[in-house]
Amino acid sequence: MASSQIIVPLDVSTEIDAIALIDLLPEVTFWKVGLELFVSTGANILKTLKSRQKRIFLDLKLHDIPNTVAGASRAAARYGVDLLTIHSTCGKEALTLAHAAIQQGASEAGVPPTKLIAITVLTSLSARQLAFELKIPLELPDYALQMALMAQEAGLDGAVCSPQEVGQLKDSCGKDFLLVCPGVRPSWADAGDQKRSMTPKQAIASGANYLVIGRPITAAKDPETAWQRICDELGDV
Numbered sequence: 001m002a003s004s005q006i007i008v009p010l011d012v013s014t015e016i017d018a019i020a021l022i023d024l025l026p027e028v029t030f031w032k033v034g035l036e037l038f039v040s041t042g043a044n045i046l047k048t049l050k051s052r053q054k055r056i057f058l059d060l061k062l063h064d065i066p067n068t069v070a071g072a073s074r075a076a077a078r079y080g081v082d083l084l085t086i087h088s089t090c091g092k093e094a095l096t097l098a099h100a101a102i103q104q105g106a107s108e109a110g111v112p113p114t115k116l117i118a119i120t121v122l123t124s125l126s127a128r129q130l131a132f133e134l135k136i137p138l139e140l141p142d143y144a145l146q147m148a149l150m151a152q153e154a155g156l157d158g159a160v161c162s163p164q165e166v167g168q169l170k171d172s173c174g175k176d177f178l179l180v181c182p183g184v185r186p187s188w189a190d191a192g193d194q195k196r197s198m199t200p201k202q203a204i205a206s207g208a209n210y211l212v213i214g215r216p217i218t219a220a221k222d223p224e225t226a227w228q229r230i231c232d233e234l235g236d237v
């Protein structure tokens with residue numbers, strides 16, 4: 001296990017706060033830019049991260065009709081980001097077009113193609129919510145698997161899932177299908193709004209390629225110590 005498998009979200013609303021976090025945690029090599037920061041400040045932060053040789057997960061969770069997600073994916077790929085998210089519930093046609101648009105955007109910009117990964121079931125949802133609020137009749141792990149398989153058939157590079165489903169998805173989708181797990185919580189951290197958590201060590205042992213760990217680090221009294229504690233706990237997994 002390398003600390004390079006941990007992605008830390010920049011869930012702040014100003015560029016100043018984002019840069020303060022990046023400076024505070026120089027050992028973090030992979031940062032996530034999500035909706036709060038991107039909507040608040042635009043794409044400038046991507047240039048800042050690139051100028052510091054950081055890897056970028058652009059977590060925009062695209063969800064729209066095929067033509068629109070394709071346009072947005074093409075535009076995102078031109079930034080040369082490493083990962084981009086789209087909701088699997090856009091459907092297979094939208095996923096396929098978005099994936100093709102990324103190849104086009106990347107080749108126009110002369111950058112390596114962004115890996116497009118599909119959100120299966122948000123880690124903030126419980127099995128009960130999936131059944132009673134979203135009216136999905138499948139059991140949650142089976143639904144997450146079906147979403148991942150559809151994304152794989154559409155040519156996507158991977159999926160986002162909770163650590164609780166990652167083992168089953170890895171077995172079914174194979175080792176080359178990238179699995180990124182948010183909803184990761186060390187035993188000493190609050191779950192907050194995450195409903196299907198596991199510890200970092202359990203998530204990696206179950207097959208996650210990358211872990212997204214935010215508040216246990218960024219909202220800690222001492223983020224550097226929290227980061228180091230997580231790296232130490234992962235040790236030799």
Ligand SMILES: O=c1ccn([C@@H]2O[C@H](COP(=O)(O)O)[C@@H](O)[C@H]2O)c(=O)[nH]1
Binds near residue numbers: 124184214216
């Ligand atoms: O299913 C998902 C997809 C994305 N996320 C994002 O990951 C981080 C998690 O942050 P924590 O502070 O560790 O809870 C956050 O940016 C989410 O937008 C997710 O949690 N679940």
